[in-house]
Amino acid sequence: xxxxGLTPLSLTIAAxxxxxxxxxxxxxxxxxxxxxxxxxxxxxxxxxxxxxxxxGEKKPVxxxxxxxxxxxxxxxxxxxxxxxxxxxxxxSFVAVHVDxxxxxxxxxxxxxxxxxxxxxxxxxxxxxxxxxxxxxVDAEQVMAVLQLGMSGGRPIKSVLADAxxxxxxxxxxxxxxxFYSWETDQQQLxxxxxxxxxxxxxxxxxxxxxxxTSTRLWLKTLAASDEGKGVKADAALRxxxxxxxxxxxxxxxxxxxxxxxxxxIVRALSDDGASERAPIVAAFDLALRRLQADSTLSxxxxxxxxxxxxxxxxxxxxxxxxxxxxxxxxxxxxxxxVKALDQEITDGYERMAVISSAAYALGRAGxxxxxxxxxxxxxxxxxxxxxxxxxLGSNARKQGQPEEAxxxxxxxxxxxxGPATRLQWGASYLTALVELAPQDAAxxxxxxxxxxxxxxxxxxxxxxxxxxxxxxxxxxxNSWNKDGKQSATLxxxxxxxxxxxxxxxxxxxxxxxxxxxxxxxxxxx
Numbered sequence: 473x474x475x476x477g478l479t480p481l482s483l484t485i486a487a488x489x490x491x492x493x494x495x496x497x498x499x500x501x502x503x504x505x506x507x508x509x510x511x512x513x514x515x516x517x518x519x520x521x522x523x524x525x526x527x528g529e530k531k532p533v534x535x536x537x538x539x540x541x542x543x544x545x546x547x548x549x550x551x552x553x554x555x556x557x558x559x560x561x562x563x564s565f566v567a568v569h570v571d572x573x574x575x576x577x578x579x580x581x582x583x584x585x586x587x588x589x590x591x592x593x594x595x596x597x598x599x600x601x602x603x604x605x606x607x608x609v610d611a612e613q614v615m616a617v618l619q620l621g622m623s624g625g626r627p628i629k630s631v632l633a634d635a636x637x638x639x640x641x642x643x644x645x646x647x648x649x650x651f652y653s654w655e656t657d658q659q660q661l662x663x664x665x666x667x668x669x670x671x672x673x674x675x676x677x678x679x680x681x682x683x684x685t686s687t688r689l690w691l692k693t694l695a696a697s698d699e700g701k702g703v704k705a706d707a708a709l710r711x712x713x714x715x716x717x718x719x720x721x722x723x724x725x726x727x728x729x730x731x732x733x734x735x736x737i738v739r740a741l742s743d744d745g746a747s748e749r750a751p752i753v754a755a756f757d758l759a760l761r762r763l764q765a766d767s768t769l770s771x772x773x774x775x776x777x778x779x780x781x782x783x784x785x786x787x788x789x790x791x792x793x794x795x796x797x798x799x800x801x802x803x804x805x806x807x808x809x810v811k812a813l814d815q816e817i818t819d820g821y822e823r824m825a826v827i828s829s830a831a832y833a834l835g836r837a838g839x840x841x842x843x844x845x846x847x848x849x850x851x852x853x854x855x856x857x858x859x860x861x862x863x864l865g866s867n868a869r870k871q872g873q874p875e876e877a878x879x880x881x882x883x884x885x886x887x888x889x890g891p892a893t894r895l896q897w898g899a900s901y902l903t904a905l906v907e908l909a910p911q912d913a914a915x916x917x918x919x920x921x922x923x924x925x926x927x928x929x930x931x932x933x934x935x936x937x938x939x940x941x942x943x944x945x946x947x948x949x950n951s952w953n954k955d956g957k958q959s960a961t962l963x964x965x966x967x968x969x970x971x972x973x974x975x976x977x978x979x980x981x982x983x984x985x986x987x988x989x990x991x992x993x994x995x996x997x
Contacts, residue, residue, distance in 0.1 A: 504536055504545075504569055505553035508562040514574035516583070526566040526597040532622055533595040534565045537581065539572045541856035541893060542589040544607055547825035551770045552611045561615065564622060565594070572937060573890025579980070581936035591656040594621045601660070603628045604653040609728040610769070617651045620644045628652060632661050635674060643682055649674055650688040654696070668693065668702025675703070684725055687716060691726055695733035697740040705741045710748060713741060717759040727763050731773065734760065734780035735787060744788070753784050760784075764809075771813055772826050775833065778809055782836045794870050796838040806837045814846065820855050827854070831863050835870070843867055858888040858897060865904065874908040881905075885919075891930040892938045898923045899941040899948075906952045916952065917961050920945055921968060927986075928972045934982035946989035966990045 503510040511522050513535075526533045536553075538545035552558055570577050572589060581587060592605040602621045605614055623644070631645045641649075654667060662670045675689040690712060697703050716722045716730075723730060730737070734756050742749035763769060763777040785798050810830045817823045827850045834843035847864050851857045865880035881901045888897040902919045905912060923945055927933035933942065953962050973986035 504538065504549050505559075507556070507559040508553065508567050510536075510567045510569040512574070513568050513570050513580065514576040516580070519568070519580065519583075522566055522568045523595075523597065523599055526595075529566070530597060532565045532597060532602065533568055533599075534562075534618075535568045535570065535584065535586075535593045535595065536590065537570045537572065537584070537586040537592075538590040539893065540890065541824075541859045541888075543825045543828050543859075545590040546821040546855075547770070547772050548590055548592075548607060550819055550822035550825055551772070552614055555611060555615075557615060558611075561618065561622075571890075572892045575891065575930070576932050578892055578932035578935035578938045585658045585660050586656070587658055587936055588656050591653070591658075594618065594625075596627070600627045601629070602626070603648055604656055604660075606651055606653045606728070607656070608732055609651065610773070613651065613725075613728075617648065620648055629661060632670075635677060636670075638677070643679070643685070646678060646682060646685045650678075650685045650692070654692065668696040671696050672703045684722070687712070687722070688726055688729065691716070691729040691733075691737065694737045694740040695729055696736075698736035699739070703740070710741050710752065713737065714752065714755050717755040720762055723759045723762065724766065724768075727766075727769065727773065727777075730756070730759060731763060731776040731780050735783040738784065738787065749787075753787065756784060757781055771817065771822065772829065775809065775813065775826060775829055778806065779829065779833045779836065782806070782833060786836065794838075794840075796836075798837055803837055803839065806833055806839065807842065810834060810842070810846065814850070820853075823850070823853060824855050824859070828859060828863055831860070831867075835867060840867055840871055856889075858884040858893075861887065862897070862900065869904070869908070878904055878908055891926065891933070892941075894926055895923060895930070895933065895938045895941040898926070899944045902945055903948050906948045910952060913958060913961055916949075917965065920949060920965050924965070924969050924972055928975070934976070934985035939982075939985045942986075942989050946991075962990075 503512070511518070511525075513519050513522060522533060525531075536548075538548070570580050570586075572578065572581065584593065586593065590607050592607060594602040594605065596602060602625050603617070605617060605621075607614075609617075625648060626645070628648060631641060631648060635641055635646075635649060652661075654662075654671070657667075671689065671693040675686065675693045678686040678689045680686060690709065693703050694705065694709075694713070697705075703709070716726060738749065738752055738756060741752055760777045760781045764774050764781070766774065781802065782798070785802060786793065786796060789796060810833065813826055813830055817826060827846065831843045831847045834840070834846060844864060844867055847860045847867070851860055854860050861880050861884035865877045865884060868874075868877035868880060878901075881904045885894070885897045885901040888894050898919065902916065902923070905916050905919060909915070923942065927938070927942060930938065932938060949958075949962055949965065952958055969986065969990060973983055976983040976986055978984065
């Protein structure tokens with residue numbers, strides 16, 4: 473969830489305007505792994521070259537979209553991309569790596585409808601999308617799904633259409649639907665608001681003789697049905713989930729859904745205060761304990777099981793509660809497991825994937841000083857320390873320490889690298905400034921001006937994630953000026969952005985996206 477030479481909180485406007493520009497920080501990123509012949513791509517020409525190679529060799533294309541700082545991306549690097557069987561399998565497809573901070577990468581993100589990091593998509597040589605691979609399941613299962621997609625798999629869109637029409641599907645096609653990465657679908661198959669309903673339809677229609685595929689679809693349905701969406705649970709469905717939780721083999725098969733969505737599934741299965749909740753929570757906690765102790769799982773997966781146990785212990789508390797009182801035994805488990813992780817991990821990718829989650833676990837357990845200490849001790853070990861700095865800023869903010877929060881958010885922005893990342897971290901810093909120090913108009917204007925300056929030097933600033941970061945800036949400035957007292961500042965910033973928009977071509981949509989930033993943040997009269 474997140475050195476020497478850093479300037480203090482009282483950084484002057486002039487110094488802030490001299491921060492490294494996005495193009496200076498956009499060093500070419502390394503490949504996701506050394507054992508695969510990844511083709512780096514940042515432009516349409518790179519993509520055309522990759523697909524031309526795929527057609528010539530009659531191979532599918534595997535596209536990986538990620539970022540250096542992204543913990544789940546680093547989890548993939550530490551647990552999947554470095555595997556020998558993945559390297560062997562890679563000889564049967566063209567592997568393409570798109571780092572979101574490469575110049576032009578956000579435009580490719582728009583082309584392929586990939587936004588969340590990481591997203592892994594398998595294409596036919598002609599460019600049809602076969603499937604999106606899940607990034608959170610066990611690596612063995614990802615390999616199995618990849619093999620299904622490469623073994624003559626039809627495009628997932630056609631498979632879903634047939635399933636919804638009641639046409640027969642092969643067992644492999646049902647499995648592709650069950651393991652499809654709905655979390656990174658980006659509404660390619662299903663509108664976001666319809667997802668829970670569609671998963672319910674699939675679960676009902678799934679073949680009863682394929683127990684695990686059907687079970688997985690029901691679990692995904694429940695995970696998406698929290699807060700009254702999707703399926704209405706009954707006694708039979710509660711019994712079905714309880715049987716999975718009680719079975720070590722079956723709970724291991726579905727560990728990713730159980731570990732990542734425990735609280736959502738419990739809420740979908742039982743109402744607050746209902747008599748059936750306590751036994752479901754107890755069954756879940758026992759299953760999660762087994763997964764937490766399962767040495768065949770990655771450290772990150774075992775930690776996620778512990779985080780879900782914390783979430784279950786917090787079920788009756790407000791979701792954003794800061795001061796919590798959990799059982800001493802659970803707090804001791806958290807401390808022991810986090811200490812062991814910090815001492816055991818030697819791989820840089822794994823450390824980036826796990827330590828931020830460990831700090832999050834400590835915070836969720838109310839152990840804020842432990843969380844801060846873990847993040848600070850890892851700043852010098854991290855490949856993306858600015859991500860951990862954001863975690864420190866978030867911790868300070870939750871504990872009611874606004875100046876400390878702003879100090880860390882500022883450091884995170886200053887040290888962030890890559891054009892898309894800098895816009896994202898800068899938008900977060902500006903958001904914090906407006907919310908925690910709205911009186912500091914000079915710093916707010918300087919930060920927004922810096923972001924517009926960097927956007928002007930980034931050829932993809934108004935595509936995908938970067939465009940959304942800038943839209944956040946506009947929206948936040950609008951809220952800052954709701955009483956009209958900051959109109960003069962917004963007029964100056966709008967004039968500055970107009971100069972950026974005026975140099976953009978209307979043909980690719982960036983000009984319209986640029987102009988939309990201040991349409992949403994129109995200065996009050």
